[in-house]
Amino acid sequence: MKYIISGTDRPQSNTLQISQFIQTLYAQIGVQTEIIDLAKLNLFSQGPQYGSKDLSERLQDHVQKIGLSEGLIVVCPEYNGSMPGVLKYFIDHWRYPESFEFRPVCFVGLGGLFGGLRPVEHLQQVFGYRNAFIYPERIFLMNVWKILKDGEVTDPLMKDLLIKQTKGFEAFCKALQEAKLDALSRRK
């Protein structure tokens, strides 16, 4: 299973709508995905559990999903020049090294003028530092509020780029699996 991480807990977030739109693109090429909606995880109400062997049930369940994922699609809005705190907080509860190392990951940013370029680059640093396989084509959805209508990306260029990334990331994950280089194959 591939997981699409909707990288904020803000109610009625654009990020969740974009994540759902991306999920339909994967479905169109026959790839099953599940969305991890950080708004549903309620992470801050549970208190920090960094490195704990006894994570709360919901967090444990999600950390396990990450560790068993074929690939991660991280959808991240820009908040004050970086990723939302809750996304980093979630990532900081993942098990190291198995959650990260050789895990295929791709990024979609959203925001204003720079379309989430800064948070995506910060995420690339985090995942690069932790030895993930980063898919090189990133998407930056500029002025996202202008190109998102009723859950659809209306800008043809942005839509095409998202479709291209979807197909490309799927091919990237498959190639890594065939070569037995990805995190899941290395567990076996």
Ligand SMILES: Cc1cc2nc3c(=O)[nH]c(=O)nc-3n(C[C@H](O)[C@H](O)[C@H](O)COP(=O)(O)O)c2cc1C
């Ligand atoms: C707390 C906060 C900080 C933001 N900071 C930035 C910013 O630094 N740069 C930017 O381009 N947009 C910024 N924005 C705009 C968001 O990137 C944009 O509204 C995006 O749709 C937010 O995603 P969301 O709807 O999923 O919360 C900010 C929005 C919020 C809520």
